[in-house]
Amino acid sequence: MSQVHARLMGVSRVYPAAAGQAAVHALGPLDLDLRRGEFFGVVGPSGCGKSTLLDVVAGLAAPSEGRVTFEQRDVAGEVPDGIGVVFQEDASFGWLTVWDNVAFGLRRAGREAAEVQRRVDEALRFMGLVDFARAYPAQLSGGMRQRVCIARTLVMEPRLILLDEPFGALDAQTRLLMGDELLRLWRASGATVMLITHALDEAAMLSDRVGVMSARPGRFIDIIDTGWARERDSRIAAEPSFGALTARLWSLLRDESLKALGHQRP
Ligand SMILES: Nc1ncnc2c1ncn2[C@@H]1O[C@H](COP(=O)(O)OP(=O)(O)O)[C@@H](O)[C@H]1O
Numbered sequence: 421m422s423q424v425h426a427r428l429m430g431v432s433r434v435y436p437a438a439a440g441q442a443a444v445h446a447l448g449p450l451d452l453d454l455r456r457g458e459f460f461g462v463v464g465p466s467g468c469g470k471s472t473l474l475d476v477v478a479g480l481a482a483p484s485e486g487r488v489t490f491e492q493r494d495v496a497g498e499v500p501d502g503i504g505v506v507f508q509e510d511a512s513f514g515w516l517t518v519w520d521n522v523a524f525g526l527r528r529a530g531r532e533a534a535e536v537q538r539r540v541d542e543a544l545r546f547m548g549l550v551d552f553a554r555a556y557p558a559q560l561s562g563g564m565r566q567r568v569c570i571a572r573t574l575v576m577e578p579r580l581i582l583l584d585e586p587f588g589a590l591d592a593q594t595r596l597l598m599g600d601e602l603l604r605l606w607r608a609s610g611a612t613v614m615l616i617t618h619a620l621d622e623a624a625m626l627s628d629r630v631g632v633m634s635a636r637p638g639r640f641i642d643i644i645d646t647g648w649a650r651e652r653d654s655r656i657a658a659e660p661s662f663g664a665l666t667a668r669l670w671s672l673l674r675d676e677s678l679k680a681l682g683h684q685r686p
């Protein structure tokens with residue numbers, strides 16, 4: 421469990437000055453080890469650099485300083501094989517059926533038709549989408565569409581899954597159920613998961629460890645071990661220690677959120 425899967429060393433990211441605007445120091449410098457097989461949650465005030473952090477781990481953005489490795493290799497310039505990303509916005513292709521959406525990556529990778537068939541069917545079964553295989557995204561609810569996006573990432577069998585507020589647009593009940601599915605996927609795949617969320621209860625419920633970020637430029641002000649068993653689901657929200665954990669996250673985050681809003685500490 422303690423084997424390092426991805427590592428950030430002295431990583432910072434500054435968005436260079438553009439037409440009449442100052443440069444933005446968005447992230448870091450920070451260090452982070454993601455352990456192989458863990459579920460790592462990230463919370464932080466709005467605009468603190470969470471998406472920037474995800475982009476840097478995924479190789480979608482280069483750090484301005486520092487180094488990122490995944491499975492001991494430097495991440496640079498492109499998303500490494502073995503990393504899958506799920507974004508907040510619905511990134512499904514509206515002109516493709518659910519089945520073709522999920523098959524997209526495998527086809528692009530040039531996989532044999534029989535293998536595509538088998539893996540897509542399996543991913544659809546896992547995400548409860550079999551009955552919707554021939555539907556188009558516009559015919560589905562928001563929760564279903566986000567499941568399509570997860571299936572599309574899952575079908576590539578990533579060893580590290582990065583999710584950027586994937587349930588942000590869903591209602592509270594759907595969010596809880598999607599959380600359970602994510603836990604099921606995490607257990608079944610053995611993948612390492614990094615989940616960015618603005619929902620403290622979601623982070624508290626799903627994570628082995630929760631990294632709490634400061635206001636911009638984002639760094640980790642604390643990393644909290646939740647102590648949950650691997651076999652867990654949303655029912656832990658009823659446990660007393662869950663309330664204590666959520667309260668602790670909130671007290672850490674409160675001052676940072678006020679800073680992000682430009683207020684002084686009261
Ligand atoms: N492409 C960009 N160019 C300039 N500034 C950016 C860009 N992307 C993000 N930022 C700025 O960097 C900071 C962190 O952004 P982001 O990582 O999206 O935060 P979060 O996901 O925590 O809300 C914000 O102040 C944002 O305005």
Ligand SMILES: [Mg+2]
Pocket residue numbers: 470471472584
């Ligand atoms: Mg973001």
